[in-house]
Amino acid sequence: xxxxALVTAFAALAAAAPASAETFIDVFxxxxxxQSTPLSLTADEAxxxxxxxxxxxxxxxxxxxxxxxxxxxxxxxxxxxxxxxVAVDIATLNPDVKQQTVTARANLEFDEAVFGERVTIAPGxxxxxxxxxxxxxxxxxxxxxxxxxxPIGATDARPGGRFAPYAFAGPVWVVTxxxxxxxxxFRAGGGARVALxxxxxxxxxxxxxxxxxDAVAGRFSGRTxxxxxxxxxxxxxxxxxxxxxxxxxxxxx
Numbered sequence: 390x391x392x393x394a395l396v397t398a399f400a401a402l403a404a405a406a407p408a409s410a411e412t413f414i415d416v417f418x419x420x421x422x423x424q425s426t427p428l429s430l431t432a433d434e435a436x437x438x439x440x441x442x443x444x445x446x447x448x449x450x451x452x453x454x455x456x457x458x459x460x461x462x463x464x465x466x467x468x469x470x471x472x473x474x475v476a477v478d479i480a481t482l483n484p485d486v487k488q489q490t491v492t493a494r495a496n497l498e499f500d501e502a503v504f505g506e507r508v509t510i511a512p513g514x515x516x517x518x519x520x521x522x523x524x525x526x527x528x529x530x531x532x533x534x535x536x537x538x539x540p541i542g543a544t545d546a547r548p549g550g551r552f553a554p555y556a557f558a559g560p561v562w563v564v565t566x567x568x569x570x571x572x573x574x575f576r577a578g579g580g581a582r583v584a585l586x587x588x589x590x591x592x593x594x595x596x597x598x599x600x601x602x603d604a605v606a607g608r609f610s611g612r613t614x615x616x617x618x619x620x621x622x623x624x625x626x627x628x629x630x631x632x633x634x635x636x637x638x639x640x641x642x
Contacts, residue, residue: 410467410468410469410470410548411467411468411548411549411641411642412465412466412467412468412641412642413464413465413466413467413468413474413476413639413640413641413642414463414464414465414639414640414641415463415464415465415592415637415638415639415640416461416462416463416637416638417461417462417463417464417480417592417594417635417636417637417638418459418460418461418462418635418636418637419459419460419461419633419634419635419636420457420458420459420460420633420634420635421457421458421459421460421482421483421631421632421633422457422631422632422633422634423455423456423457423458423484423629423630423631423632424455424630424631424632425452425453425454425455426452426453426455426627426628426629426630427449427450427451427452427453427627427628428449428450428453428486428625428626428627429447429448429449429450429625429626429627430447430448430450430499430503430623430624430625431446431447431448431623431624431626432446432447432622432623432624446496446497447495447496448493448494448495448496448497448499448510449493449494449495450491450492450493450518451491451492451493451494452491452492453486453489453491453627454486454487454489455484455485455486455487456485456486456487456522458482458483458484458485459483460480460481460482460483460633460635461480461481462478462479462480462481462530463478463479463480464476464477464478464479464534465477466534466536468536468538468548468549470548471538471540471543471548471549471550472537472538472539472540473535473536473537474535474536474537474538475533475534475535475536476533476534476536476557477531477532477533477534478530478531478532478533478534478561478576479529479530479531479532480529480530480532481527481528481529481530482528482529482530482563482598482629482631483524483525483527483528484525484528484602484627484629484631485522485523485524485525486520486522486523486525487522488519488520488521488522489519489520490517490518490519490520491517491518491520492515492516492517492518493510493515493516493517493518494513494514494515494516495510495511495512495513495516496512497512498510498511498512499511501623503523503623503625504523504524504525504526505524506520506521506522506523506524507521508520508521508523525565525604525625526565526604528563528564528565528602528604529563529564530561530562530563530564530576530598530600531561531562531564532559532560532561532562532576533559533560533561534557534558534559534576535557535558535559536555536556536557537555537556537557538553538554538555538556538582539553539554539555540552540553541553546587547584547587549582549584549590549641550584551583551584552581552582552583552584553581553582553584554579554580554581555579555580555581555582555594556577556578556579557576557577557578557579558575558576558577558578559575559576559577560573560574560575560576561573561574561575561576561598561600562574563600563601563602563629565602565603565604572600572601572602572603573600574598574599574600574601574629575598575599575600576596576597576598576599577596577597578594578595578596578597579594579595580592580593580594580595581593581594582639587641588640588641588642589638589639589640589641590638590639590641591636591637591638591639592636592637592638592639593634593635593636594634594635594636595632595633595634596632596633596635597631597632597633598629598630598631598633599629599630599631600628600629601626601627601628601629602626602627602628602629603624603625603626603627604624604625605622605623605624605625
């Protein structure tokens with residue numbers, strides 16, 4: 390297709406777009422309330438008594454209580470008419486762990502730092518261990534959302550109405566370290582926007598994020614039954630089940 394024809398095609402599409410279509414940008418902050426979750430510490434390589442051997446060292450914690458955290462982020466999207474839209478949502482999600490007593494199963498004595506905090510777990514099938522508060526590096530989520538709304542008092546000049554309840558859902562990608570390793574999950578929620586002017590509004594919403602996450606927490610060494618061992622990278626795996634309430638400012642044009 391030649392350039393003039395391509396320009397003409399885009400112009401025709403723009404002319405055919407509903408008058409009620411609008412683009413929006415949101416910024417928000419809020420508080421997250423994560424559910425308890427199982428947690429595993431694993432390493433796939435070991436050096437036993439100085440010799441490298443294939444081994445899987447694993448510690449499973451049956452139940453960990455994550456800490457509540459402040460989150461913030463932004464969202465950009467487009468309403469194709471008064472009812473339906475799409476958006477890309479980027480937000481923080483900090484799965485820090487509270488100070489607590491847990492029940493664990495370990496195949497090697499664990500006495501090393503996890504994200505900078507010393508954790509000690511004895512070997513055994515069901516051992517009790519006290520762990521400190523652990524600050525996990527900031528986790529980022531990127532979501533692609535389908536959205537619906539019910540604009541009250543909508544007109545062509547104000548397609549979002551003066552008050553608009555809305556809902557959204559879509560896949561979310563969890564990024565937990567600088568190598569962009571992450572896991573695919575799901576986000577859904579809903580809220581309401583109140584218009585202050587034609588292009589400015591305030592909103593509040595509830596959001597639920599469900600995903601698995603993993604990160605490298607370091608290495609550890611230990612001793613049991615007369616053998617000493619050192620692992621390769623420790624991977625921390627946990628299930629994120631996160632409820633959050635946020636509020637923010639919305640710009641539309």
